[in-house]
Amino acid sequence: MTRRPTILDVARAAGVSKSTVSLVLQGSPLVREETALAVREAMARVGYVYNRAAANLRSASTGLIGLVINDLRNPFFTEFATSMQMALAEQGYATVIGNSDEDPARQAQLVQSMIEHGVAGLVISPTFGDPGAIMDQIAAAQIPAMQVLRKLDGSAGRIPFASFDYATGGAVATRHLLDQGLTRIAFLGGRPERQITAERASGYLAEMAAAGLEPLMLPGAITRHGGHEAALSLPEDTQAVLCFNDLVALGLMNGLARQRRRVGEDIRLVGFDNIEECAEVWPALSSVSCDIARFGHDTAVRLLGWLNGGLVPPAETRAPVGLIARASSLGVDHG
Structure with a gap:
């Protein structure tokens, strides 16, 4: 029985990394057009067929959530990350946390890396500035994603947002x-x-x-x-x-x-x-x-409701303050 071609076969045939092939399969704009063309030609040569349904199933079953924070040195954001991580752990999910340090380029790199490593869902507390191709990356990955506390520039109506009043x-x-x-x-x-x-x-x-x-x-x-x-x-x-x-x-x-x-x-x-x-x-x-501990817990609940039950959060949610x-x-x- 002939072995079915894999993503590694495509990578070797195109002379690129496995992660680059993954980005092409996700339709990521971060890959140059000539590189994407070479990957698609290699796919045709080796007879590789992308099973998107299986890929989505693998992603959802990883139990891995990505969390990108703009400034973990600030206790406010640290408390949010801690609270959310603990709420996710109670439901059997592990959290990968990255600190963008208010750097849009680092933020984009973190999002790309987390998607490449197969996170099932993603939450971003954004940096200031141009987010680049992040929203297109998330759309191509077809995973639940939320933004919290700040909004990504140009994200209106594309990614659910939650913050305080x-x-x-x-x-x-x-x-x-x-x-x-x-x-x-x-x-x-x-x-x-x-x-x-x-x-x-x-x-x-x-x-x-x-x-x-x-x-x-x-x-x-x-x-x-x-x-x-x-x-x-x-x-x-x-x-x-x-x-x-x-x-x-x-x-x-x-x-x-x-x-x-x-x-x-x-x-x-x-x-x-x-x-x-x-x-x-x-x-x-x-x-x-701002009850940031409760907010972190509630964000985890909303994300898991979306991931496991298809309950998409509202376009905007505001938590009360005092x-x-x-x-x-x-x-x-x-x-």
Whole structure:
């Protein structure tokens, strides 16, 4: 009985790697046209026939989920990845986690590699910038895929998205500061042209407008260093700051301390995300609370529902948020 040709036979005949043949079979745009043509000609010569149904079955049975995170150094994203991985493990799935480190090229490489290694599903917390051919890769691979916390550029309607109700969070935090009798309130961090910044700042802008107050938008890096540096240029009359995230707020606290401006007394602060450190610093940092552990669990449930039951998640899902008010915005008690 004649042996049926395999993908390795095609690779040898075309003089390429097995992974390149796999990409051609998936219709990936990452393969040059002349290389793809050579692979298809080799397939014809050796008599290889691609069994897509079998390939999809093999992928679904691997029990392997790909998770690409934009910044695992940020505790917020680390908590999400940990929570999702644990929820998947409870259902017998293993998770491959890659850190793109806010680099679109590395993100594209991670997605390509995970697809090549046969992940059954994929979740991406995207970097900023052009995602390249990622969406076409995912479409060609025909696997369930979700994006979380940020949206890939140009992905509207193509990949389900889940995040938090950031607009409400910004509004609640701003109203809280207004209720303290503060009027000169700034929003610090992020770049205004980015969707995530617009979302987190939208509630702040709406509440300031409703109060008849002039907003003060201060763009900057969304890191501790960015917050620390901002302390040097923060206008003297600023009474309160709503920060893009907790890292910015924690950095700002350090910078203000160096200038002997007392947080909770001379100036009030609110962060965003409510990472664990918020309750551990002094004064304790108020923050918009996003239940990222629950969010990670729910993301895993949605992905597995799609993978195993064909339940495609909604185009967009928003989880609720709340405000945890602490001394940084309520005032320091010296009693």
